[in-house]
Amino acid sequence: MSSRSITIEKVNAAPTCAEHRIDRGQGSIYARDYAGNGPTFVLMHGFPDNMHIYDHLIPYLVAGGRRVVAFDFLGFGNSDKQAGASYSFAQQLGDLHAVVEHLGLGKIVPVAHDASGPAGVNYAIDYPEHVDSLCLLNCAYGTAATKRTPEIIALFAHSDLQSLTQELLRSPEQFQWVLDFQMRKFTENLEDGQKQHLSGFLRSLIEDNIKKQPSSIPAFVQMTSQLFEEVARNTKRITQMEALDIPVKLIWGENDAYLNTGVAKDFQLHLKHASLHILPAGHWLQIDSPEQVAAIMLGQA
Template structure:
């Protein structure tokens, strides 16, 4: 099952330095707006979309600037603030009105900050294994930590510029996500998620510059978001936390902590990994639609 079997309209939405690529699947609102983390793109949702579309819901997915089929302008500045702006541009450009932002991985930042900035523009929010404002006890993927640690910048940039070293690091990191998965889920991960991430960097122009800039800002963004936690506690909208339990870096404890920071949050745990929408799409769709 792939989203190519569900009809969508393609859009290129003007956004400062370039255009954002979006796919709009017809259905009734409020639209699910599915976002990706780094170093991913909109294809992480391909297995899930047919289930959502079959339920009659409108679904929009897009690539953040610098990733996937969106523009990757030379010398562009990439940031979490820019990603929030990409989401705002998509909502405005497609006239979506009230939405359900759906986060995965680092797009937890854009999701909750959009809800805080546009409380009337969000029907509810959904977060799949995603970050927002975590404390320093969290052990992030080593590849992210390497690129996010300022004192390691010379080393990380050197690795990024060596296809051989960078390729090795990517494979090593993917194995760390793969190993805890149930046996039955591993082949799809290896055939689908692994290549999707590698191609992001290898196919040129790649997502390397966007990844490097966002990773460099990753820890700072957590600190900035910590200042929003008081406001977050007063947010009235329902937030569904849908979590893959075999994620070695975004554990269920992270979801439980997030739940405690929100006024109206529920938690559903799925027997899947970090990319639970690809591991168990039917279960994720059921939790989203319940």
């Protein structure tokens, strides 16, 4: 890191923020707004987690002087989960735009992780006037030769297995077993310290998301059921992604067996101005290596 890099002593573990509720018709989005200079980093989560995957990263970004907005997509975290609500990748793209418009953010840096990759890339394509640059963290968009689908996602994504997954959801113990299996698969290549921290912090976050009522399970089930169709749609938009004339930072945890470094390199092949940064971290690199991720995002590494 350069001499301008952030030191731990400068970081407030819990920076203050303004809280917002943003109406989306079928409920409201919960967002946290941390004061600073622009362009604003707008942090997006995947599934089945929520905005708290950025709790370790945000203090470093704020200490670096940048404005940061984190929000929960409808159906997740502290955003509304109305009975009968419809969730989709198009809805998540709309959630992002609603946050930008409501808070008057102007040009932003969308920061996408996991399943929010489509929202980040498609926002840059559809709303170029609002995007300064793009930051992608272990996420997906279209097809990529080395990409693997996590077992729990594949299970719920296959429509012909719906009777099985519905039965699974009726048994909290069996669903918990599947979650535990998936967590072990995600963490098996991590260092012991990273594994212990992630297993505790992330496990609690995901279990709260699922078990706390109203639950995020309806959003999770609907989103996963649309995954393969979304990948196909985005693959058809690759030429539009290739036309993006903005800087893109690809920040990748090398120990992700699913959205692996091959996926990052595939992104790089299709982007005009992409820089690739590979870290000794897993899928949730913003939890494993927050200081290093922040330094790259802030241009200090």
